[in-house]
Amino acid sequence: MKAANYVDPGKIEMRVDATRPVPAPGEVLVAVEACGICGSDLHMYRNNTSRDHLARKTPEGYEVPGHEFAGRIAELGEGVTGWAVGERVVGVTGFGGGMADYVTVPVNPFQLVRMPDGVSFVEAATTEPMADGLQMVRKAEIRPGENVVVFGVGIIGLGVIQAIRAQAIDAGRIVAIDVQQARLEKALEIGATDVVNARDGDVFAAVAAICGREESYRGVSANVPVIFDCAGYIAHMSGPPPLETALRLVSLTGGRIICFGAFEGPMTIDMMPIIHKEPVIMGSNGYAPEELVQALELMRDGKVDRNTLISHSYPLDAISDAFEMQCQPQAVKVMLDIREQVAA
Structure with a gap:
């Protein structure tokens, strides 16, 4: 079986001799079609952050990342009912494994959901980050006319903007903040009203x-009641962490800051x-099960366009190039097309 193998910071390779996993009772084996490179995967790639739960070890000792993917059920584990071989599914794993030909997934509504007709595998591989965005927006409880700031407009922050627009939430200004111009341009394209390059x-x-300036005995702020921190803390970036800037910006009263980005x-x-x-x-970690379904329904109904967020696609054979591209300023979302082969 082909599988990615994360070796050390800055080094990831493909192996062709990984053992194909066998589904345990209550699991299914998924033949992966597409798998996204997540921001958390990049944190690991840069400096080993959260390596212990972002890469799944094979019997050979290979460490396989990938926790957001789509494919077809290839095998049912003992006791699994209500699912069939060949069904198109989205899988989410807590310990990686998706950057491979096959991966096992527990059968539960947090980790396995059927794909609706009309949604491609590539789109569906972005379901988990879209569901993350839906949860953040749900937690924020944006009120009519409230200005919103989104720090970090990679796939997660862009999903927050899509979630606001797809649900017709009556926000005021939606300001995207990032250091990459390509991502800021994409934010404007999908519904941000303004962008700021940090x-x-x-x-x-x-x-x-x-958004306007506020001042009182409480101090000074911008008129921003709702802030989404989808950037977290990237050690090599200069300047104050986004959370510190968010605390300066947030409204003098009634402010909500939702933290998702890794530190x-x-x-x-x-x-x-x-x-x-x-x-x-508020911290936000994941999603409610119904938000996985909602994310897919939004794609099916054309209320969100996830394809527009995928800037690059690579076969698994080019895994090192794919990770290096995801680190580049022109990349928004890099997708691995598991079944594609490198051209001879």
Whole structure:
């Protein structure tokens, strides 16, 4: 079996001699068609962040990443009922394994869901990050006219914007913040009203110019009640972590900050705005099972276009090139087409 093998930071390869997994009781074996490279996979690729739960070991000792994928059921484990070999499914795993010809998936509504007709495998491989976005938007409870800021518009942050627009939520300004121009342009294309490139200067001043400035005994802020931190903390990036800037930006009263982006280790930030402004800071980890289904229904009904977010596609044979491309500024979402072969 072909499978990716994560070796060390900056080094990932393909192996052709990995053992094909066997589904345990309560599992199915999925023949993978497409698998996305997630932001968390990149954190691991850069510096081993969360390696212990992002890569699944084969009997040979290969460490196979990939936790968001789509394919067909190839085999049923003991006791599995209600599913059939050949069904098109989305799989989500907690410990990788999807960047391979085959991967086992437990049968439960958090990790296995049927694909509707009219949705391609490539689109469906973005279901999990879309569901993540739906949960974040649900938690934020955006009220009519409220301005929104999204830090980090990779596949997750773009999914947040798509979730807001697809559900016809009556937001005010939707401001996307990133350091990559290609991603900011994509954010405008799918529904952001404004973009700010954090490399261009003072993010607070730029957002306040768009959304308005507030000042009282509580301090100074921009008029932004809702902030999604989809960037987290990337150790090699200069400047304050996005969460610190979010605390400066968030409204003087009633603010909500939803944190999703991974953190590459401890960080130091100014926490005093928490006392002054009393915002609610919520973590968001995953999704509700119904949001996996909702994400697929939005794709089927044409309310979100996930294909437009896929900037590059590579065969599994070119796994190293795929990861290197995902690190580049022009990449939005890099997809692995597992069944495609490198041209001779």
